[in-house]
Amino acid sequence: MAPVTEIQIILPRGMNLAAHSLLDVQNLSIAYYSSPQVGRDGRHPVHRAVRNASLKILDGETAALVGETGSGKSTMALSALGLLDPRAKIESGEILFEGRSLESLNEQAWKELRSRKIGMAFQDARSALNPILSIENHLIETLRTHQPLKKKEASEIGLELLREVGIPKGQEKLYPFELSGGACQRVGIALAVCNSPRLLIADEPVSAVDVTLQSQILDLLRRMKQRHNLSLLLISHDLPLISQVADRIYVMYHGRIVESGFSREIFDSPAHPYTRALIKTQPSLRHHHLSNPITAIPGTMPVPGEELPGCMFAPRCHDAVPECQSAVPGERELSKTHRVACIRASRTEGDGIK
Amino acid sequence: MAERVVPILRTEELCKEFIPGGFYQKPVRVVDRVNVEVDPGEIRGIVGESGSGKTTLARCSLRLLEPSSGSVYFDGKDLAAFSPAALRTKRQEFQMVFQDPYGSLNPSMTVEEIILEPLKIHRIGSRDSQKQYLQELLDAVSLSEHFLERRIAELSGGQQQRIGIARGLALKPRLLVADEPVSSLDASVQAQILNLLAELQQKYALTLMLISHSLGVVHYLCNKISVMYRGRIVEEAAADSFFRKPKHPYSLLLLHSMPTMNTILKNDAAPVGSSITAPADSASSCSFHPRCVHAFELCRKQTPPLIEVEDGETVACFLYS
Numbered sequence: 053m054a055p056v057t058e059i060q061i062i063l064p065r066g067m068n069l070a071a072h073s074l075l076d077v078q079n080l081s082i083a084y085y086s087s088p089q090v091g092r093d094g095r096h097p098v099h100r101a102v103r104n105a106s107l108k109i110l111d112g113e114t115a116a117l118v119g120e121t122g123s124g125k126s127t128m129a130l131s132a133l134g135l136l137d138p139r140a141k142i143e144s145g146e147i148l149f150e151g152r153s154l155e156s157l158n159e160q161a162w163k164e165l166r167s168r169k170i171g172m173a174f175q176d177a178r179s180a181l182n183p184i185l186s187i188e189n190h191l192i193e194t195l196r197t198h199q200p201l202k203k204k205e206a207s208e209i210g211l212e213l214l215r216e217v218g219i220p221k222g223q224e225k226l227y228p229f230e231l232s233g234g235a236c237q238r239v240g241i242a243l244a245v246c247n248s249p250r251l252l253i254a255d256e257p258v259s260a261v262d263v264t265l266q267s268q269i270l271d272l273l274r275r276m277k278q279r280h281n282l283s284l285l286l287i288s289h290d291l292p293l294i295s296q297v298a299d300r301i302y303v304m305y306h307g308r309i310v311e312s313g314f315s316r317e318i319f320d321s322p323a324h325p326y327t328r329a330l331i332k333t334q335p336s337l338r339h340h341h342l343s344n345p346i347t348a349i350p351g352t353m354p355v356p357g358e359e360l361p362g363c364m365f366a367p368r369c370h371d372a373v374p375e376c377q378s379a380v381p382g383e384r385e386l387s388k389t390h391r392v393a394c395i396r397a398s399r400t401e402g403d404g405i406k
Numbered sequence: 407m408a409e410r411v412v413p414i415l416r417t418e419e420l421c422k423e424f425i426p427g428g429f430y431q432k433p434v435r436v437v438d439r440v441n442v443e444v445d446p447g448e449i450r451g452i453v454g455e456s457g458s459g460k461t462t463l464a465r466c467s468l469r470l471l472e473p474s475s476g477s478v479y480f481d482g483k484d485l486a487a488f489s490p491a492a493l494r495t496k497r498q499e500f501q502m503v504f505q506d507p508y509g510s511l512n513p514s515m516t517v518e519e520i521i522l523e524p525l526k527i528h529r530i531g532s533r534d535s536q537k538q539y540l541q542e543l544l545d546a547v548s549l550s551e552h553f554l555e556r557r558i559a560e561l562s563g564g565q566q567q568r569i570g571i572a573r574g575l576a577l578k579p580r581l582l583v584a585d586e587p588v589s590s591l592d593a594s595v596q597a598q599i600l601n602l603l604a605e606l607q608q609k610y611a612l613t614l615m616l617i618s619h620s621l622g623v624v625h626y627l628c629n630k631i632s633v634m635y636r637g638r639i640v641e642e643a644a645a646d647s648f649f650r651k652p653k654h655p656y657s658l659l660l661l662h663s664m665p666t667m668n669t670i671l672k673n674d675a676a677p678v679g680s681s682i683t684a685p686a687d688s689a690s691s692c693s694f695h696p697r698c699v700h701a702f703e704l705c706r707k708q709t710p711p712l713i714e715v716e717d718g719e720t721v722a723c724f725l726y727s
Contacts, residue, residue: 121563141617174669209408233456262455263619263663265441267587326594333597337649341604346626368594374560 074283075109075132092250099357101127103307109251114277114284116125116294119304122356125287129158129253133170134162167198171244175237175256181228184207187214188224191246198247215241215274220359225305234265241272243279243406253285258293270297291330295319303327306354306364321385323397327371412482413443414581415467420476422466426503436462438637444661449607449614451628453621453660455696459637460617464583466499471495498528501579505586511558517569518554524576547572547655564595575606583615588623599624621664625649633657636693639712643719653721655698
């Protein structure tokens with residue numbers, strides 16, 4: 053799979069990269085409209101969850117959308133599936149899949165897209181499963197909804213897939229409540245890929261599983277990607293963890309993509325102060341409260357609906373200057389693939405974590 | 407031999423069983439014959455995966471849950487021997503900060519009421535002195551005064567956790583148990599809370615018991631580590647020797663599972679042990695053996711006892727006996 057991304061790097065700029073991109077989100081803005089009772093003080097009837105965000109997933113690539121609670125990462129992913137909350141509205145921008153706009157799709161076309169083109173593995177795997185259907189029946193149902201298969205055929209395909217994701221023989225008759233969290237996650241992945249989509253979106257695939265199983269689930273995702281010729285979009289709040297599998301990373305903060313680039317670029321030279329802080333403030337074995345304390349980011353994420361005239365991260369930023377408060381920073385190109393939305397950003401080599 | 411300090415908290419063969427409802431009536435032993443000793447001033451980390459019994463151990467140790475068997479000694483005194491009234495007074499000395507700050511704080515109370523409630527329950531101080539003390543507590547957890555009139559739902563996760571900590575500190579406890587204090591918080595505020603706990607521990611000379619599934623968190627704060635697996639303590643050691651040389655295969659697995667920045671997963675990098683295994687019967691075998699690459703005949707037949715292998719380091723594994 054890796055060669056695909058490498059070919060992309062050496063493509064001269066200006067060449068039609070869109071021809072190779074599977075999912076292409078361009079300048080997307082999404083707002084949630086709430087009823088006046090929901091807005092606490094009535095001053096913020098609209099909450100802009102995604103602001104002018106662009107994201108591109110190339111064929112065969114593993115991309116990761118990283119951000120904290122409320123940064124808009126799930127909203128962005130759901131918009132590509134047509135699964136947005138009814139209160140959410142796409143204000144501007146475009147979503148292209150295989151070069152075609154998704155704007156005017158009807159319900160039938162959305163259904164087709166969701167199964168045969170884009171698969172989704174949901175965050176809370178157990179509650180995404182039907183408690184009164186056995187694992188086997190989940191797969192049979194999902195397969196037969198989208199493909200003209202006999203029950204027996206669907207069952208065979210389903211069982212093979214379950215073996216592939218590591219559910220041992222005999223466990224297909226079990227119900228979701230009889231399985232561990234990790235096993236439910238595996239079933240969720242099997243369901244997402246059973247109709248052979250081209251893109252698999254996994255929302256927080258490992259945040260609900262134990263540390264000892266996280267790398268196994270990530271490893272499974274990578275194997276499935278290779279075997280089924282998939283592209284992956286992983287949504288996560290855990291930058292260090294997701295960097296283990298992602299080719300390309302998009303960092304989101306309060307609805308904006310603040311930095312994007314190849315995993316290597318982001319880790320060897322994180323340019324946005326927020327990305328840098330995310331990497332450096334994770335407690336790891338290098339840190340100790342006495343010998344090597346972590347310099348925490350002060351303050352908290354802006355609350356949903358909060359609007360600032362300038363950079364959203366400026367109030368918490370150690371490097372902020374007065375200009376940061378006055379205008380939204382535009383995207384700057386640090387390399388052909390590495391982009392950052394920060395006026396103070398400079399490419400400081402070796403500033404990452406070695 | 408130097409005289410041993412009296413541990414602030416000691417459990418002896420502590421067990422807790424729950425009887426699940428429904429069709430399964432067989433009790434499940436969540437904490438299984440646990441002996442821990444926490445010395446004054448120590449920062450003890452308890453690590454393990456979900457369901458390993460960390461929280462139940464903490465709750466039993468503070469008698470928020472009645473243990474099924476075994477005893478808990480606070481300052482060398484058996485907590486079971488206290489009358490309910492005496493236990494309530496004793497509670498001032500050990501407090502807990504709960505895992506989910508939003509779920510553990512009363513949504514209909516203001517922040518001021520929440521923090522002052524322990525003082526009211528224990529009838530400490532006059533109204534005026536309470537107000538003054540409130541200010542001190544807010545300063546200690548770095549919250550400004552204008553939060554006092556708000557309710558929990560209006561605050562961010564980090565602020566809620568600060569209030570949980572302020573409430574835990576209100577009675578000036580000697581032992582503070584923090585159950586996953588940062589796991590529900592966003593990455594960018596986790597470090598704030600960890601630094602706050604470190605600062606408070608020094609300022610108030612607290613004994614801290616920190617429950618976490620994250621070795622990074624435990625490494626950052628703790629000076630002694632207990633590793634739990636399926637209700638039992640499988641390894642216990644001083645933090646520096648634990649992180650230098652973990653002994654139990656499960657501890658190794660935990661350490662190997664830590665995400666590190668520059669390890670891009672290789673195809674062959676699958677960690678030791680498999681995931682989907684039925685729990686082994688801990689009464690007659692090592693509960694980790696189905697996942698252990700070193701498991702041999704004895705591991706399937708007997709439960710390994712917790713034995714001292716080096717000075718102050720104990721491991722429950724037949725590889726070391």
